[in-house]
Amino acid sequence: MGRYVIRRLIQAIPVLLGATLLIFCIVFALPGDPIAALFGDKRPDPAIAEVLREQYHLNDPLLLQYWYYISGVLFRGDFGVNFADVPVSQIMAGKFQITLNLALTALVMEAVIGVGLGLWAALRRGKATDTAILASTLVLISVPTLVTGFVLQLVLGVKVKQWTGLDIFPVAGTAEGLRAYLLPGFVLAGASIAYLTRLTRTSLAETLRSDYIRTATAKGLSRRRVVGRHGLRNALIPLVTYLGADLGQLMGGAVITETIFNLQGIGNQLFQSVYLREQPVVVGIVTVLVLIYILANLVVDLLYAVLDPRIRYE
Amino acid sequence: MKKTSADVLPAVGGQGNEPLLAVDNLHVEFHTRAGVVRAVNGVSYTVAPGETLAVLGESGSGKSVTAQAIMGILDMPPAVIPKGEIRFKGTDLLKLSEHDRTHVRGQRIAMIFQDALSALNPVFTVGWQISEMFRVHRGMSKSEAMKKAVELMDRVRIPAAKQRVHDYPHQFSGGMRQRIMIAMSIALDPEVLIADEPTTALDVTVQAQIMELLAELQRESQMGLILITHDLGVVADVADKIAVMYAGRIVENAPVYDIYKAPAHPYTKGLLDSIPRVDQKGHELYAIKGLPPNLLDLPTGCAFHPRCPLRQENCVTDAPPLYEISGTRGSACHYWREVLDGERR
Secondary structure, eight states, X not given: OHHHHHHHHHHHHHHHHHHHHHHHHHHHHSSSXXXXXXXXXXXXXXXHHHHHHHHTTTTSOHHHHHHHHHHHHHHHOOOOXXXXXXXXXXXXXXXXXXXXXXXXXXXXXXXXXXXXXXXXXXXXXXXXHHHHHHHHHHHHHHSOHHHHHHHHIIIIIIIHHHHHOOOOSOSSSSTTGGGGGHHHXXXXXXXXXXXXXXXXXXXXXXXXXXXXXXXXXXXXXXXXHIIIIIIHHHHHHHHHHHHHHHHHHHHHTOHHHHHHTTOOOHHHHHHHHHHTTOHHHHHHHHHHHHHHHHHHHHHHHHHHHHHOXXXXXX | OOOOHHHXXXXXXXXXXXOSEEEEEEEEEEEETTEEEEEEEEEEEEEOTTOEEEEEOOTTSSHHHHXXXXXXXXXXXXEEEEEEEEXXXXXXXXXXXXXXXXXXXXXXXXXXXXXXXHHSXXXXXXXXXXXXXXXXHHOOOHHHHHHHHXXXXXXXXXXXXXXXXXXXXXXXXXXXXXXXXXXXXXXXXXXXXXXXXXXTTSOHHHHHHHHHHHHHHHHHXXXXXXXXXXXXHHHHHHOSEEEEEETTEEEEEEEHHHHHHOOSSHHHHHHHHTSOOGGGTTSOOOOOOSOOOOTTSOOSSSTTGGGOTTOOHHHHHOOOOOXXXXXXXXXXXXXXXXXXXXHHO
């Protein structure tokens, strides 16, 4: 197991290098001049612009620029600075915290609501409850985040406060602490909740058809024990994979939700930095996201072996 | 206080001369979208303590469905039991509540399944799965129950049981897995054991060992054994009596010796004739013509008539009852005398 983990981590190195190089090239290829963008509407003084270009190595060949950047990251743990000379690591720190809070809130909601509804539907297969749950997941999948975000913000954030005077869901920002993440967390998790509900329903329903469930029943166990111990343990296995892979998705795909609810997270920052051609910031954020992806997948694979004894590494 | 299985059912030998287990005119239907599948159409058989009944028949003859009805593990719906009784020591199991039924299932009547790999839960150790019987039904502690599991694994002759108790099903060979299945089923000393094709998935040498083990366990505990199989070779060695099923009915029942000596139903005769024999090497193998009946649309009269070499006109119109040949023998063929005579000629 230990050797497997080390091997996986070593495998992650080329993935990280490749991902950073790719992003570096893409930002490099973007049209427009980052120095010109710095000056906004004004025309920059050519001499100042030239000095800045030299300072940020913008006149060097692409691969050399990449080398300057990656050697800083690898040897000094330095993610570089943006054009305002603010260290990228400092820009990322607080924002990653916000996005991580948001993604974890979404993940917990997904696990609790998605798995819960899925189990409920699976146990009531073909009945009205099942149909209602399936129909609502379909709605949740079909409506884009943009719509659910604004609608829920208006109804739960604004109207409920107006009608009842209770401030349950803050409209935007993170001033109210963790409570502020409930609404955006749900919006972000929306489609994933629906997918997970369906996945859980299918997985449990399929598990309940297996021979060992029949054996468990024949052992004279109660229905609760048959489903709860024998069924659930097996039905959980594919769900863990989905949840793990989704963490990366939630972290990277939160731009719209963060914008709607004015959360100063990584998604917002990434969007701005792409706009400003802040290569080091973009690459830094992507690198950390890739790292989270890789680690989340590793954890999923390890959990897999815990849940399913038939899987052995090495 | 928690209800035990003894509260639900009287102790051994309760009701006069009721047999241990009696299936009486059982009907099972599956209501599917394509129509009503009549899987079991009036099956009756009995098992006494220490007796082995072999239920013989091809796939779809209703032998497994009957067994699942006895266990109460049919999915209802789609399965429906419109008629019939399953009496265990005089108590009709079909009239018990689902809760009372769980006290019979696994404790008084247990079952072994065909493919032990898929019938054992892949994510729990075999020890956990065997000891679950003691933990759930006897309220034993984990360590106590685990000790009992090791004892059982010893009893079904799994080598190094003490070490292997913590292994998972996939770490065992096919024969060993079936032994674990058996250990689990006999954990609480059931009075009836149903073995649904217990050796079909195993190779021949292992088959013999498993059958021997079952016979031995039966001798020790005097349980009634229902052996469901399509393998006539297995039956001859261990069974006391045989019930041959076709299209959800029993077409012939008889003590095992009688049936091998002279079958009284053309279907049984066909089955016996299709066993490969050394002294007929080089000859073409005999096979019963035609296909098994469509349970959605059973033939009129005798269900076997489209495939029967002795078919007469009334076979197409009149369904034969199970004619009594002797006190222990019956045949559902209008012409059972001719079949018997043909054999004797």
